Amino acid sequence: MKEKKREDFEHIGEHIRVIVTRVQRLSVCHRDPHRFHExxxxxxxxxxxxxxxxx
Numbered sequence: 001m002k003e004k005k006r007e008d009f010e011h012i013g014e015h016i017r018v019i020v021t022r023v024q025r026l027s028v029c030h031r032d033p034h035r036f037h038e039x040x041x042x043x044x045x046x047x048x049x050x051x052x053x054x055x
Contacts, residue, residue, distance in 0.1 A: 012050055019043055 022043055028036045 012054065015046075015050060019046060 022039070026036065026039055026043070
């Protein structure tokens with residue numbers, strides 16, 4: 001049982017690392033300023049899914 005939980009947390013950790021990279025690269029583009037807000041919303045949604053999965 002503990003091994004399964006560890007695998008779950010490793011998977012969640014990897015997912016968070018990907019999100020961190022996305023946040024670090026997030027910037028406003030003058031050609032498509034709306035894209036910044038779309039990406040921000042997608043990141044917020046993914047983080048809320050992670051929070052629900054570990055709550």
